[in-house]
Amino acid sequence: MIRRTNSFDTLKIGTLCSLLLAGTAWADAQSDYAEHCASCHGENRLGGVGPALIPETLKRMRGPRVASVIAEGRTATQMPAFSHELDALQIEELAGWLKSPLETDPEWGETDIMASRTLDEDYTPVDAPAWDSDPMNITLAVETGDHHVSVLDGDTFEVLDRFETPFAVHGGPKFSPDGRYVFIMSRDGWVQKYDIWALKQVGRIRAGLNSRNIAMSGDGKWVAVANYLPNSLTLLSTKDLSVAKVIDIKSKKGVPSRVSAVYQAPPRESFVLALKDVPEIWEVFYGDNPPQFGLGHDFRIEGQFKNPNSFPVRKITTPDYLDDFFFDQSYEYVMGASRDGKGGQVIDLVIGQKVADLDLPGMPHLGSGITWRRGDTTVMATPHLTDGTVSVIDMETWETVKRIKTEGPGFFMRSHENSPYVWADVFFGPNKDAMHVIDKQSLEIVKTLRPAPGKTVAHVEFTKDGRHALVSIWEDDGAVIVYDAQTLEEVRRLPMRKPSGKYNVWNKITFSEGTSH
Known part of the structure; x- marks a missing residue:
C-alpha cells in the first residue's frame, strides 16, 4: 500500500x-x-x-x-x-x-480503431511450438500487479514465458480453437494477440475506450469486443486484427446502451450480448445459416444472412435488465440476472421470450457459473456478490436445489469433469483468505483451505487432466498455488505479482465441464 x-x-x-x-x-x-x-x-x-x-x-x-x-x-x-x-x-x-466525467462523449469508430493497430515487425510465425510441452496443457496466469502474463507448462509448471500485457487486463483471455493464439483485452479497450507457439506478441489494436470483455467466435475467425465507451460492439478479424464491423448499440426504440458482456454461442454461430441500460438481449450472427426462430414473439433481425461481414443483429425484449449471463449446454437457454435485481430469469433463444424465473437473491455472478452432472440431472451453481451463498439450480426444472452457506460473498467457481469437487472462493469480506471445496453430489463443504491467512485467495483453474488445481493468492507479493486436486494437498507455489485468473488451453477450447464459458 x-x-x-x-x-x-x-x-x-x-x-x-x-x-x-x-x-x-x-x-x-x-x-x-x-x-x-x-x-x-x-x-x-x-x-x-x-x-x-x-x-x-x-x-x-x-x-x-x-x-x-x-x-x-x-x-x-x-x-x-x-x-x-x-x-x-x-x-x-x-x-x-x-475523476470527473468528460465534457462530451468521445467517438471511437472504425477509422480511430484501425489507426491504433500495430503489428509487430519482428514477429514471424513458426511451424511448431518453440518448446516441448503439451500444447493443450498450457495455462496462462494473468499477473495484474505489473500487467504481465506468465505462460505455464501444465505438467511441470515451468514458466515458459512472461510477457507484458495492456494496462488492467479484464474479462478473461480467449484462445483460438486450435489453442495456438490467445487474445487479451484491457479495461481501456486494447486487444492483444499473442502466439503461444512462438512465445511472441503478434500485435495490438484499441477496439474501444472502456471495454468489458471479449468473445471468440466458434469458427475462430472473429473476436467480439463489448464496450461501455462508446456504446458499441467491435468485431475484429482474428487473422490480422482488422476491423470487420463496429455496431452501435441502440435499442429498438433508439435508446443507447453500454454492453455489459459478450459471449459466444457456438451451436448458433452467434455472439450474445448483455446490455446494461435497456431491457434487451442481442444476438449477433457470424455464420451463414441462421438457427431456427420461434414465431410471433418480440424480436427483430437487422441485417442480412450470407452477406459477407453483415453480422445481422437480433434484438429480443426482456422483462427486466440482464447484464450477466449463463448458457445451458445446448445454448438454447440463457440464464440472466441484473446487478440491481433480486432474482433471475431464463430466456429461450428459440422463441425469444422468458420461460422461467430464477430464485437468485444476493446478486448472482452468473458469468462465473459452472455445471456438472449430479445423479441423473445437470445442475448449475453460481456464487453471489453480496451474499455468502452458492446457489445450485436444476437445469431441467430451473428450481433451486440448495443454497450452500459460505463464509462470505464469492466471485469465482471452478471444477473439472475428473474432479469430485467444486472450488468456490470467498472474495469479499473478512474471510477472503478462505477457499471452499464442495462435494458435487452431497453439496456439502468438505474442506476449507486457508493457504495464506489474511490475504485474498481466489480463482481456481485445473490442468487438462484435472489432476491439479491452481489457486491465486491475489496480492502484489502473491503466488499461484498448485494443489493435488484429489488429496487437496499443496504441491508447489509459484511466486507472482498479484495473480488473478488462470486459463488452461484445453479446458477453455473444449468448454470442459466445470469451466465458466
Missing part, C-alpha cells in the same frame, strides 16, 4: 472542497495535466502509452488513491512520481478533475 505524505494529511478538507468547486481549480488541473500527463495519457485523457484517465477506468480507485499514485508513482511501471513537480493542493485538484 502507498502511504500518503504528511502534506496530504494536513490539508484542510473544507478548503479543498471550496477550491474544487471553483472553476479555477479545474482550469489549473487541466493546465497541470497538459504539462505533465498528456504526453503519456493523451490530450483528451483517453490514453496513449499510459491508460485512459476517465471515471470509467478509474472507478475502482478512490480520489485519495488516485492522488497517491500521482504523488508517488506506481512501482514496476513507467508512471513516475510528481510530488516534486506538484504540491499537495495541485495533486488533489488534478485527482479530482481526473
